Amino acid sequence: MGAAGSRKGEPCVLLRKTTHVEGSLKPPTGAQDISNSNSNLWTLPVRTLTFACPNQSQEMPSLGCRIDCGDVVKVVIPGHKPKSYSMSAARPGEFDITFKVYPGGRCSGYLESVKVGESVLAFAKGKKKRNLGVGITHVGVVAFGVGITEGLPIAEAELLRGEAERVHLVWAARTHEDMFWHEQIDALLREHGPAKLAITRILSREDREGCLRGRVNTELFRELFHGWVPQTSRFLAVGTKQMMRQAYDMLEAAGFPFTQCALLTKPHKSG
Structure with missing residues (x-):
């Protein structure tokens, strides 16, 4: 069986943030859709968020997510459907999500707004x-x-x-x-x-x-x-x-x- 989890998710506390790409310049003023804008003008930030496993679990794989089989972490986005992210790493008691921050992105913007010590709801999903x-x-x-x-x-x-x-x-x-x-x-x-x-x-x-x-x-x-x-x-x-x-x-x-x-x-x- 693949990874399982409640679609309501389990609370995962943000432990730390790591920036890999700072990002440079900004998209053109008024650009609503970056896919139609001159993306030569900027580089988007890339960050890793490290979360604690729910209930201080030390079990591996974290959330039941099989990284080697392409399972994803579904993050519950307020007012929006859950968004899939790859679990970029897992260690006993914690796991990483690495993502690109898009201008005006509802999902990446939500993750960007989460502060250390705050929680997101997440669950694993995958059948491959x-x-x-x-x-x-x-x-x-x-x-x-x-x-x-x-x-x-x-x-x-x-x-x-x-x-x-x-x-x-x-x-x-x-x-x-x-x-x-x-x-x-x-x-x-x-x-x-x-x-x-x-x-x-x-x-x-x-x-x-x-x-x-x-x-x-x-x-x-x-x-x-x-x-x-x-x-x-x-x-x-x-x-x-x-x-x-x-x-x-x-x-x-x-x-x-x-x-x-x-x-x-x-x-x-x-x-």
Whole structure:
């Protein structure tokens, strides 16, 4: 079974806030929809909120949330439906939510407004399972922007399982300023080595040493995952629904069909 929880949520006290990206400049005056604005003008803040588990529970996984299976934390937003966030890390007695603060965003604005010592209502939800097949030797994770908050923890979980011979994390963002968690990524590289873990950073609007320039595409996937066998290779894309759909289409065109190669799948309904 997947994670379970009351849709009313359980109270989780905010213990601390950590800022990864300060954010720069501001959106144009009067901009109501940032997707239609000139987003070259600013970088949005990214923060991690660390919450205490309900009832001072020290059990793992926190809230029953299986990070390695893509379970989400549903945060109850006052006057709005619960919003899904990836649990970016969990430790005995506490867990993290890492998110981007959008101008005028109702959900991110609510999290931004919560003060240390205050509580939010939250519960875990998820039904996906790992698509094992004949076994997994190679895992590719494609994260778009803040999707790294789910992508990196899952990549790390796959490394800790020790089943895959190689894990390749591809992170696509606009600029290097939009990226964070550099120390965590470097620590993983040191721990597992380049033969086990590969990291490819791609920037669409900036040239920077150590990063590719452009956008993900089918030819890039063919190059990055050359020699991988579909039967034992699994992939996860994390981002907006459109980004994920396009990524899976590109992977399929590169020889990795979604139905066979998806890392996480939902159980089929019986009857």
